[in-house]
Amino acid sequence: MAKSATAKKSKIKYRASQQQQDEIGRAVDTAVRHVNQWKIQEITRMIRQRTPMCIPVGSGYLVGHQAIVPAHDGGWDLHGYSRGMINSFSSPAAALAYSMCDQTGKIKVAHEIMESDRLVRKYQENLTRNQHSLARACARNDIWRMDLFTTLTQESQLSLTDARDQLQKNLKQTKYMINFGTNHES
Helix, strand or coil, X not given: CCCCCCCCCCCCCCCCCHHHHHHHHHHHHHHHHHHHHHHHHHHHHHHXXXXXXXXXXXXXXXXXXXXXXXXXXXXXXXXXXXXXXXXXXXXXXXXXXXXXHHHHCCHHHHHHHHHHHHHHHHHXXXXXXXXXXXXXXXXXXXXXXXXXXXXXXXXXXHHHHHHHHXXXXXXXXXXXXXXXXXXXXX
16 A cells, blocks of 8 residues: 555654653542542532532532522523422523522522513513514504504613623622622622
8 A cells, every 4th residue: 555645744753661651640640639639628618618519400400409490481490499489580690690699698689680680581571572563563564553662672672781781790799709708798
């Protein structure tokens, strides 16, 4: 068989000796032991601080003593083990942030997240309803209603954008509080 003129040549000039391979193996074993010890220390620290752990399960999440599952309407439902369904959220991030704040005692921040997410869902529904009404008005060629629902659709879009911005602000604040362990609740 003929040699390929375009075949790449190996840049490896030598093979590691048995002693070098043993040293590499020992270094890898040491690194794995160190990572496992660190993992156990972090989990122990989280348990002592009573920080809820987030575990992805199937299409949802378990967060401490609560579960986040996808809802049939495209949202995310938060269920407590002893309380049943707590609330419906527009995104898994909002549900997760609310759950973490609720379980760590940051009730004011949790309430702000729930309220801003409620506004996002409300404005999403308003926008959908106004777009549907605008489509019906266009089909009927009703100029007055087309003008009305165009204006309402634009207002709904602006309100939805503002509500999403507020929700993102609350989520960033919560992420900071969770990551750095502050007790700031404003």
